[in-house]
Amino acid sequence: MKLGTPLPHKKARIEIIPLIDIMFFLLASFMMASLSMIRLQSIKVDLPTATQARRDLKPDILNLTVDKLGDVYIEKERKTLAEAFSYISNKFQANTNLPVYISGDKDASHGAVIAVLDMVRRAGVQKVAFAISPASEPKP
Secondary structure (H helix, E strand, O other): OOOOHHHHHHOOOOOOHHHHHHHHHHHHHHHHHHOOOOOOOOOOEEEEEEEOOOOOOOOOEEEEOOOOOOEEOOEEEEEEEEHHHHHHHHHHHHHHOOOOEEOOOOOOHHHHHHHHHHHHHHHHOEEEEOEEOOOOOOOO
């Protein structure tokens, strides 16, 4: 004989709102952790400022740096223009979609930066960007 209970039988429910909160927390945690893992492949230079500037550092981008003396650095190694040209040509042959990021010191001569840009274009690279730093907000 089966006895019934006076309490109504409720079906179990899975609440989704706490799961969404946990997923957003995990997403934010992984984003913060991945931002701290970015490794820079360029030397420290004093970049020119612009009002529309934003940082865009990605690991697959080839970083070239021109210091104020006009020396060229690739991944923190000083290279001559000929060495840099052969290095970029080899990288471009391996990846024809190679993006290049040129960082020029604020005191670097215009001619030195243009020489590096011309060398990158001669290697066949079409995706070239210049690194600039955001302008500081004017204080009232």
